[in-house]
Amino acid sequence: MLVQFSVTNHLSFKGTATLDMRCARGLKSLKDTNVISLNIKAPLLASAVIFGPNASGKSNFYFSLYMLSQLVERSAGLASKTLLPYHPFGLEVESSNAPTKYEIEYIVDGHVAKYSIEYNAERILEETLVWFPSGRPIKLIQRKWDNGTYQTVVHSKIGHKSERDLIVKTCHQRTLLLSQGSHLNNELLKKFADWFEKNLITKIPE
Numbered sequence: 001m002l003v004q005f006s007v008t009n010h011l012s013f014k015g016t017a018t019l020d021m022r023c024a025r026g027l028k029s030l031k032d033t034n035v036i037s038l039n040i041k042a043p044l045l046a047s048a049v050i051f052g053p054n055a056s057g058k059s060n061f062y063f064s065l066y067m068l069s070q071l072v073e074r075s076a077g078l079a080s081k082t083l084l085p086y087h088p089f090g091l092e093v094e095s096s097n098a099p100t101k102y103e104i105e106y107i108v109d110g111h112v113a114k115y116s117i118e119y120n121a122e123r124i125l126e127e128t129l130v131w132f133p134s135g136r137p138i139k140l141i142q143r144k145w146d147n148g149t150y151q152t153v154v155h156s157k158i159g160h161k162s163e164r165d166l167i168v169k170t171c172h173q174r175t176l177l178l179s180q181g182s183h184l185n186n187e188l189l190k191k192f193a194d195w196f197e198k199n200l201i202t203k204i205p206e
Helices: 025-032 056-078 160-171 179-183 187-199
Strands: 002-009 015-018 101-107 111-121 124-131 138-146 149-154
Touching: 015 160, 025 124, 056 101, 056 111, 056 179, 056 187, 101 187, 124 179, 138 179, 138 187, 149 160, 160 179, 179 187
Parallel strands: none
Antiparallel strands: 002 015, 002 101, 101 111, 111 124, 124 138, 138 149
């Protein structure tokens, strides 16, 4: 289940735009009709509506959610020379050269997972996956482009060292580690990646 999603520097969004499905105190009156209580700190809204005037960014926000889903599901299949789908805010030079960032918080096996990526057309610049299976954070993936190379840490919960090393070794600069791990049928990473296909149903906005 989706808890929160944020996008920064994508299409019409220069700053950060966020959809938060956690129920605010003022909405507790909806608890009998539109609130789901799970084993997390705050109950979640069962549904939400994004509304606003024409050209206010509704479709662009939805498209950013679609793009994250596609990167997770398909980046492992991208050829190494294929540029990433990068659409930054284009009305300022600084933004047009800055990375796009997606952050998502969702429920896997009844526990919160936080996943974030930063990227441009050339490469994934940063990728982090944190899971909270017992309330305490476990950083399953941490990958960062630094001074011309990747600094990568993959937690031992992902699998044996040989399995972790294979995921890292076969993951090129335009592929997400999460996507590559799922592609190689890593049991734990596939669980986090499959959520996007099975629970985050999106299509290109018309």
